């Protein structure tokens with residue numbers, strides 16, 4: 537029988553490529569269980585309900601919060617709510633599957649409070665300029681949203697020290713492989729402040 541596995545939380549600044557790294561893991565490492573978040577934002581082109589997110593309305597999100605169904609949740613960029621359904625995470629961990637959450641910093645802090653034994657990975661951009669280039673280059677957001685995301689990113693970059701390890705996203709495949717190998721690593725986690 538397999539024992540309970542360890543939860544890994546991947547966080548980092550906006551547009552650093554967390555979603556892309558998580559997508560690489562989804563595609564190339566089926567042994568890793570990836571949490572599907574709920575969100576109140578609208579789907580972008582190419583996003584499938586139940587695969588990238590569970591797209592819900594405000595009433596359904598409220599219900600999930602009220603019933604304690606979310607392990608963590610946050611308003612991201614002041615624009616939409618995002619949350620991690622608790623039960624699938626518990627089931628994956630109980631089944632002994634390496635489990636990964638790709639969430640924002642506020643969510644990562646909530647998980648640190650409720651599951652301090654989880655493994656916290658900060659995905660960092662190679663440079664601030666590269667982060668800005670990625671953010672602006674994506675071209676999916678209007679100006680006010682882009683400004684909000686840049687502001688969030690500045691604050692989030694300073695949070696790297698709160699994490700167990702920093703992985704540099706200089707190359708998606710390399711970063712994803714480093715993440716997966718860290719998830720496999722049996723080494724005990726160094727103590728955090």
Ligand code: 5GP
Pocket residue numbers: 549550551554555573574577608609610612618619620638639640641642643644
């Ligand atoms: P996007 O709208 O670009 O898909 O995601 C925006 C931000 O929401 C990203 O930083 C992503 O990590 C974060 N996010 C996605 N799912 C969750 C979640 O379940 N909880 C929290 N706290 N943040 C999430």
